[in-house]
Amino acid sequence: MRWVTAQPQRSRGLMLGVLPLLVLALAYIIAAAARHAENPADKILPLPGAMAAAMAGLVFEPDPLSGQYLFWADTLASLWRLGAGLGIATLSALVVGLVLGTLPPVRSTLGPLVTAIAVVPPIALLPILFIVFGLGETAKVALIVVGVAPFMIRDVAGHIGALPREQVIKALTLGANSWGVMLRVALPQAMPRLIEALRLSLGPAWVFLISAEAIAADVGLGYRIFLVRRYLAMDVILPYVVWIALLAVVMDFALTQASRRLFGWAHAGAH
Incomplete structure (x- = not known):
């Protein structure tokens, strides 16, 4: 099979699209955990x-001053x-x-x-x-x-x-x-x-x-x-x-x- 002609199925294509996001999230959690192990007060990650x-x-x-829910x-x-x-x-x-x-x-x-x-x-x-x-x-x-x-x-x-x-x-x-x-x-x-x-x-x-x-x-x-x-x-x-x-x-x-x-x-x- 050649990659230039391969057409992933819909479900497989969805999994392939989600995979990089999961890898990125996992890498972030690992990096954040490592920084907090060295400095529990770390704010960067x-x-x-x-x-x-x-x-x-x-x-x-609600915000005490405006009464609004700030995120929304x-x-x-x-x-x-x-x-x-x-x-x-x-x-x-x-x-x-x-x-x-x-x-x-x-x-x-x-x-x-x-x-x-x-x-x-x-x-x-x-x-x-x-x-x-x-x-x-x-x-x-x-x-x-x-x-x-x-x-x-x-x-x-x-x-x-x-x-x-x-x-x-x-x-x-x-x-x-x-x-x-x-x-x-x-x-x-x-x-x-x-x-x-x-x-x-x-x-x-x-x-x-x-x-x-x-x-x-x-x-x-x-x-x-x-x-x-x-x-x-x-x-x-x-x-x-x-x-x-x-x-x-x-x-x-x-x-x-x-x-x-x-x-x-x-x-x-x-x-």
Whole structure:
């Protein structure tokens, strides 16, 4: 059997995917136990029990000052910001990407502008966003939009622009105008690509969100991580990082399943 042609069964593939995570967790426990054997007060690699105890207070006990359950308040605040930013970016990518990909004159006019915006590091724009929009929610959401929308627009526009020219010619022959070509030919084939671009944007979007929350926020997952770092509270930081990773995985899985259910034809050749 050659590895390049081997296709693991679903159950075996799941086991293969979980195995590296188990190995990583076991390696961490061994390393943490070794450090605590030398120094019981070590904070760099907390034991699982210490992390569970620290998180229990954030998850199940209200904060004495605000009365909020901090873990859930942080999660909801971050998810709202992330959802708003990705929602605006996705809508922008759909509209602008359709126009750029379908209409060559518009692509020639606005394509360089989109490219120029896409190559600017979004983090470098963060001070400008805070100056323009203030320290509220708008600047945080705007950073996510600026960070991921140009990439998504270019990806969708490039995919539409690469569609077979014969499809456009046939649509025009059958009486469609530019608007009809955009809605009947380009839009259906752009939707799976849009979801794929959104999936690929999840990682950068989380980076921009955490960066914005670390600088100017009073609630959020990124805010909490940077707040407790001054106390070397790794028993809080590590679970928060794992929680962020878990949320990102769930989002990625949900988008994949949605794409397969709604646009099964686009995944006909996938295993």
